[in-house]
Structures are given as structure tokens and as C-alpha cells.
Amino acid sequence: MSQDLLAPLLWLIPAAPLLSAITTALLGPKLLKYRSHIPCWSALAVSFAASLALLIMLPQQTATTAGGFIPPADLVAAPGAAGTDPAVAVAEPQTAAPDVSLPVNRPEVVVYIGEWLSLEPAPDKADVDVTADIPSKNRQRRGLRVPLELRVDSISSIMLAMVTGVSLLVALFGSGYMHHDAGYPRFFAAVSMFVFSMCMLVMSSSFVMLFVFWEMVGLCSYLLIGFWFRKPSAAAASKKAFVLNRIGDFGLIMGIFLIWTNFGTVEFAGVLSNTQRLQELAAENSGVITLICFCLFLGAMGKSAQFPLQVWLPDAMEGPTPVSALIHAATMVTAGVYLVARCTPLFVLAPQAQLLVTGTGAVTAALAALIALTQTDLKRVLAYSTVSQLGFMFMALGCGAADPNLASMAVTAGMFHLFTHAFFKALLFLAAGSVMHAMGDVIDMRRFSGLRRALPITHWTFLVGAAALAGVPLLAGFWSKDEILAVLMAASRTGEHRLFFGAVLVVASLTALLTAFYTFRAYFMTFWGPEKFPEEAGHHPHEATPIMAWPLRILAVAALFIGLAVGPTHLFGNTLTKTVGLTPFEAHFHLDVMALSVVIATAGIGLAWMLYVAMPRVPATIATVLKPFYVLSQGKFYLDEILYVLVVLPLRGIAFLSTLFDRLVIDGIIDSIGTVPRVLGDRVRSLQGGVVTAYAGLMWVGLVVLVVVCLSIS
């Protein structure tokens, strides 16, 4: 029964935003103009409702669903089409958790749309079953088949609900924030397109489809960062984001190639659920799996702004603030985390790759937090905090390296932080946008202060977001950060990499302290102190209009309660672990970790209060005392400059040489060749005199010459 309902739901989720994007793009500039938000709002509302319904209905899908949505008869048994039959998948030994013996229900719905790529169709299509016992050698010789499918399992249903929910709120906020901007229709067309692409990204059933929409969200991000493309800094930032993402995408596509050569398919069902082949590969050539994971992680590093590719994200704040909230904080940048979590079955077999994931996450988290300490641009503080929090997520994701049994817990922690982070970071950005809106587009915290009376709604919502980010108990960020610290602590107590994870735990705790500190530094600098407005704000700054205030309120409520609602109740964990590669685990409260978190949060917030409210002169003193460190942090550790010297300058040099070669050598040759016909043409033109007897004579001469030459040759 519910199957009949699920298929249309799956269709609706991406179709509504796509329709809205097309409508707005076509009709927006001429017809809709400042009503362009209407298609976007309605589409996102539809998508969100559908996603929620899907989230609720999906767990009720049992093994019987496997026959629910099936492509036409000839493709029935193709991999991925029929979904992984839960019964079969579970009957096999699970690599992720060898000790699990209980059958797990892994709900999954697939709607088959058509074939996108079907190269060299194998004649024995009928027996291409993921779980069938075909010799793996055969499988490697198959052609490339990429079906166009909508596939939803537990992890994607969570992502969908989060993405559509946050986008809806951001779109509401955006119509107030962007009102009377000349590019109003363009903004909503791009946002709709982004939501469509992001939904399709998480609904992809194969790596290739994932890659396509991975690029699509990258494109939307490019378009929106450069939304005010007449501003040189915005144009440069969009280019930077695009180019740096290419580096990551190179890794991703190499990873996909490797997967294809080793698995013979690029479909998730044929790779991630293919336990037999995974184990075979791990036994005979584990280096390949590690390499695949490295490549995939390189892709994730680009999209999720991990060290050293993180430099694009802070610059991406050149885009409109709602875009920063949606794309560069809540959704798109988490695609990397999603990818790594999705590929858990691969990563558990590659401990080195997991160590890399955790290590990169730790470095990124600490570095970004240190930079965030001294930034004076409110949005940049938040941007660095996003980078830092993404680092946290990756730190957690790699914990399976200590013990494969930890993998499920690790992924759950990372994904949970992704989930809560989306809400409070979107909230913080929107609140920052509200500040910016009120201050006449000024975002430098040195130029305003004491806004808590002028902007009461913005103030309390920002405070909630900041508290959640800092990890104040019972708020969203507390639960997820707590889980990350817990899994790190567990990892530091077991396995051969005990020391490594111990060190990471220390870094994570310190970073958490820094997080609490810089978040509240921003909060106190903005909302406390003497009331001060920049002249751009006019004589009286105006509080957010209702259309901007309501999304703030709703997100604030979410930031307050969503962690409590789904974290300690294990709602999140129980849903997520139904994904392929994860197994349910015993979850319990980690009172020791919680105590640590509370201490850290309190210390950070207290320190911020002391320095920026109680003793506002001290920070300047500290800055002068620790001048080198201050300059280093203020200058973002000069990573941009280092990258410029190491990467950009050599490339520029090569480009310059190429230009020289092209201009002087190639063009010179072409130009001189080009003059030959002209000169020749002028010469022989005289033959073409127009006198018919001359023509006849020339024909005669031609004939005679041909005869004479031919005879003399033979």
C-alpha cells in the first residue's frame, strides 16, 4: 500500500524544485519579477513535506518492498534496480561488524526512470544480480551501466529532510533579505536549482550520478557565490571556489574510475552492498581499496573544505548571506561528509584512509578555530567555524580505524553532527544576515556593537545558535559534539592507533574550547558593549521583517530541541544505522565526556565574557603581547599566500610561456602561411581574363602538357 505512495513522493522531492527552477528562470525576469519567490517557496514546501513523509514511512518498508518499484521486465535483475534484498544482504557476513548476528531491516526504495548510460550491454544481463554467485571475474568485464534512478535509503532520507527543511526556511528568509535586489528572480532560480541538485545528489543510486549532481551543486554554488558578479571580489571568490573544487573532483572521478575497474559497476548496490567482492578485494589487494578511499576523500576534501583545500570557503561568503547559510554552511559543504559516510563499507576496509580522514579533520578543525579567533568579519568567523565543524565531522568518521566495531558509532556521530550543525549554523548565518541587513551591509564587528536592544529577535536567536555551537548542555550541538568526543575517547582506548586517537581527542577538546570562545567572542562583540551603529545603517537600524524573523525563530527552536529530540532518544542512530554498511550498536550515555563538554563550554564562554564584556581592554593587550601568533591567525596562517606561491605562481609561469609560444611561434607560422594564398592568388589572377578563346587555348595547352608529361614518365 505504502509503496504506491512512496514512488510519487520520491518523484516529487526533486521534481518540484526543478520545475520551480525552470519556471523562475524562464518567466522570472519578464513575468514574475519580485514574485519570483512564489514558485520556489511552494516547490520547497512540497519537497519538504514529501521528505518528511518519506522519513516517516521509509522505516515501515520491510523486505517485501524489494519488489515494489522495479524497472521494466528486462532490467529487473540488474544491480541496484531491485534494491538490495535485505534478507540476502544480511545473511552474508558483515565486514563492518562481524559480531552482528541479528537480521537488520534495511529499508530502501528505488524508482527507476530510465537508462542514462548503457555501454556494451552484457548479453547475460538477466543474471547480473548483486548478490548472485557469479564469479567476480565476470563482473569486472561488464560494460558501464548508469541507470537514472531515485534511490532512497535511511541516510538519504535523513539528508533529504534536512536539506529541504533548511532550504525552505532559507528561501523564506531570502525573500526578505534579497527584496528589491535586481537579481531577485535569478536568486530564486539558482536556489531552486541547487535544491534540485542536492536532492538528486543524495538520491543518486550510482557513483556516476552522484558525480553529475556533485558537479551540479558546484555549479549552483559558483553561480551564487558570484551572484553579485559585478563586484570583482565576488567574481574572484566564485572562480576560486570553482577551481579548488576541481582539484577535489579530480580525486573523486579517479576514485570512480578505480571503483569501476575493480567492481565492474558504479552502482552503490553493486559496490557497497557487494560484501563478497569487497572481502575478496580486501584479501587480495587491500591497497586498491585504500587508494579508492584516498581518491574519494580527496573529492570530499574539496567539497567540504578540508585542509589544504579549505581556502575557498571563507571567500565564498561574498555571496548573499542566505546562500552562505544554505550552501556554504548547512548543505552542500556537507556533501563530502555524506560521501565518506555513504562509502563506509569501503572505508572500514582501509584503516590508513580512515586515519587520514581523522587526521585531516583534526588539523582542519584546529587550524580553522585558531583563525576564527581573530577575525573581525562576522560572516568570516562563522565561515571558519563551519570549516572547523566539518573537521569535527571528519574526525569522527575515521574512528573506525581503531576498531571496525566502532565504525557504525563513528559514522553515526559524524552524521549526527552534520545534522545538528545544519540547523544551528544556518541559524547563525541567517542571524548574521539579519545583522548585516540592519547595519546596511556592514559586517565588520569593530564597526558596530551593543545591538541586543536594537535587534531583539536577532539577538536571542543568535544567542541560541551560538550556545548550540559552543556545546551548551541540552542544546543541539552539545549532543552531537558529545558523541564525537565519545567515539574519539573510545577509539583512544583500543587498537594499535591508541596514541593517535588520544592526540586527536586532545586536539578536539581544545578546539571545542576555542569554538566556545570565538563564538561567544563574536556574540559579545556584536550584541554587547556600548550601542554603536555604522553610518551605513542610517539613523535607526531596523529589526528583521516578519518574513525574516520567522525562519530565525523556527531554526532557533530547532537548535534548542532537535538534538535532545533525536539524540538521546536514539531516534537518529536507529534510523541511520539501517544504511548499508552500518550496524546498530549499543548506545549509552557517556557521563565522563559530558562532564568534559560542560567544562569546556563553560570555560570558553566564560573566557569570552571576561575578555569582551568584563575587561574589554585586555584583548588588545594580549594581541600585542602575543603579536606573532596574533598576526599569524589574523593572516589566516597565510595559507592563501602559500598556495599562491606553491601552486598559482608556477602555473602562471607555464601559462605565460605557453602564451608566448602561441603568440610568437604558432601565430607567426599561421600568419605567414596565411599570406601565401593571398600572394599566390594575386599572381595567378591574370590568367582569369575572361576571354573565351584564351580559356580554350589554356585547356588545349593543359591537355598537351598532360599527354607529354605522362608519355615521358612511362
Next chain:
Amino acid sequence: MPAFNELNQAAGLIIPEIILIATVCIMFLTAPFLVSENGSSAAGLKHRWGALTLLALLCSTFAWLKSPLTDGSVGPFEVDAFAWYIRGIALVSGFLLTLILWDQTDDTHAAENFACLLATIAGTSFVALANDLIGIFLGLELVSIPTYILLYLGRSDWMSREATIKYFLLSIFSSAMVLFGLAWIYGIAGTTNLSAIADRAHRAIPGFEHGMLLVAQIIMIAGISFRLTAVPFHFYAPDVFQGVAPSASAMLSFVPKVVGFAALLQILPLCAGADGIAAWAPTKNQAWLFSTMALITMTFGNVMAFRQTSVLRMLAWSSISHAGYMLVGLAVATQHGGEHPNEASGQAALMFYLPIYGLMSIGVFAVLAAAGNRSRMLRSLEDLHGLSQTRPALALAMSVCVFGLSGLPPTGGFLGKLNLFVAAWVVNSQLSRTLAIALAANAVVAAAYYLRLIGLMYFETPKTIVEPEPRPASAVAGAFCAVSALLLFASPQWLWNAAAAAVSLVTA
């Protein structure tokens, strides 16, 4: 009685041509009665004649599709795959040329115009069908003589008359050469029947590889080269193309080439002692002759096209250079068919390129015909300035066709040139490799003036205002050519199969 039977049988083989010629007779006989003494006639008469022409072509096409292939006939005609293919090309070009003529002719002379066109189409088929030297020559003349009338009737100003007279005189001159060459061949072989000549060549009668045969070939090739517009027999082309109406130029740019190549492919293999086109590999002399001519023709054509200020002259030079490209196909012909029917061979590449070139060339002239009006036709390059603003659809069709002529993807022209290049490259000799490189280099050089044409249409502001006159038929022809040029890039296989079958050992 056997003679009667043979004739009867032979008539059954040429039903499509009989339909065309019968229509021609009807038109010539009836038309004078429909035009009054003072030269006026009922309005719209030309469209009725046009419709009759299309009807005749349709019937002929139907008969063509139904016609069975004969094998090894000794009668006057032979419908092999080669004849079948050339007939198809002739009929399709007949449709297109009729459409162009539809708007161009006037009511008084419409019947004669259309009749002459049909006669040339029938003549084209005859050349491919003929199993006899006489038959081939008659086919050639069946194309030439109506062409004189067609050129003369097209427009009536001094320029057109001069062009027509030039063409008339030089064409007669070249026909005389062909006939002279054929007479020599007859003198050597002692028969005019192609099968008999092939038979004699096969048995290698002493003296067959004699200098006499060589001279005979060269004289014949020289005469036919006039029709191909190969250097140095091309001189008339720019003057004539410039002088006559676009409908006539369209016809001149393509139909004589088809006839010429068909005649060459019929006769040359015999002179090389090969039994049919498929088994033909050019003798050393033939290869040398065609290579030289191809090289000179394409280079000369492109070089001269550069500095033209008249679009018609430029297209004439372009047509000359294309004759050069196609001659490459003859120069690198290899035994075709047998075990590898799809292998690139010079003949097959030539057969493949011929209709593609026809589409693109006729398409360009169709657009020129559609964009002009009664008082003023497009002549100089300046007339094309900004065509994309005044006639966007026509400009687009023209651009596609010009793209095709320059051999750029995504048009069939690219594949045509590519096949010729590959055919030349795979023949592992220094001469053919040189030809292949020359072909590629020429295509690059040619792109410069072709693309300039597109540039003029799209990036210049209109200079001369040509009052638009609805000429839907020509526009349809142009659109058809442009669309087919694109489609042939997308799915060329069927045409390649047909072209390869036309020159392969295995009859389809």
C-alpha cells in the same frame, strides 16, 4: 526477334529515365501552345509545370526504388549497385533543383526550364547505366545540351548571355575531346561494349598497355575534367557561376560533377584492365595523373577563392577545390570489397562524399536564391553582410551548409573529408600520404574563407537592403540541405553502406 526482345528487356531497365524523358517530351510539345504570341501566359503556370516536374520525379523515384538490380548484363544497360546509387543521387538532386527553380523561373519559360532540368537528371542516370561507350557519351550530351538552354533561360541580361556562350563554346570543345578519347579507345579495343572491353582487357591483349591507350585516356579525362571543373579545365567556372542564375549555378556545381565521376568510374577500370569498379586499382599513370590534378586543383581553387569579392565567384572556386578533394578518391582507389566491405577505399570515399557535397553546395545556392528578389540577386560578399539580422533562418541554413563545405563537424562534410583523408592515408605510399596531408592542409586553408562568409553574415551590419520576397520553395530546399547535412553527421552509416555497396564486389 531476339533484337526486339533485347530492346524490350533493356527498356524495362530504364523505366525511371523513360518516365523523365516522356515528361520532357510532353512539356516541350505542350508548352508552346500555352504561351500566347506576344509571350504572355497565364499567371502561376510555372507552378503547374513545377508540380508536374515533381510528379515525374516522384514516379521516377518510385520506379527507382522498385527496380531490380541486374548482374552481368550484355545489353545496352546494366542496373548494378553503382547505377542504382548514381540514379538515387541524380533524383534527389533533381528534387532540390526543381524546388530552387520553382521560384526562379518565369511563367513563359517554365516548361522549357523544368524539362531541361529533367533531361539532365535522366542523362546523369544514363551515364551510370550505360554498358557502352556510345551510351556514356549520349548520357554526357544529354546533360550538356539541356544545360546550355537552362543557362540561357535563367536570366536575360548581357552577363548571363556572355556566360552561357562561354559555357557553350568550351563545353562543345570538351565534348569533342571526350569523343576523341572514346574513339581512340574504340580503335584499340575494337568494340564499344564495356563488358567486351573489360573482357579484352582481362585477357591482356598485347598492346593494351600501350602508349596509345594512355593518350586515349588522357584526352578523355581532359574532356571530362571540364565537367568536374578540374584545373586546368576549370577556367569557365567562375565566369559562368557569376553570370547565371543561382538555380543554374546550383545545377552546374553538382550535376556535371556526378556525371563526370560516373563516366570516369565506368571507363577507367577498363583501361586499367580491371573487371569493374570494385576491382580497380589505378595504374601508375592513372594514379600519377589524378594525384597531380587533385593536388593542383584543390590548392589552386582554395588559393583563388581567397581574394574573391563576389560570393558566386567564391563558390565557383570552392566548387573547383572540391573537385580536387574528390579527385583524391580516384587517385587512391584500391580494390574494394571482398572480405572487408567497410574498409575505407578511395572509390567508396568518393561515392560517399559526392552526395554530401551536393547537398551542401545546392543548399548554399538555394539560400542565395531564396534571399534574392526579382530585381536584385545576391552577388557580392557585401550583399551577405548582416544576413542573420534580415533573414535569420536563411543565414542559419547557409551557415550550416558552409560549415559542411569547410569540412567542420557537426556536419556530414566533416565525415566526407575524413573518409577521403583516411582512404588516402591507409594506402601506404608516399604519394597518397602526401595527398592526404595536402587535403588536410587545404581544408584548413579553405576554412578561412568559408568562416569569413559566416562572419560576414553574423557580425556585420547589413549594407545593401534586399527587399525580401517570399521564395518558400528555395527556402525549403535550403533547409532540407542544412538539416540533412547535420543528420548525416549523426547517422552516416546507411549512406556509407550504400556508397560502399555501389563500388564493392558484392552487389547489394
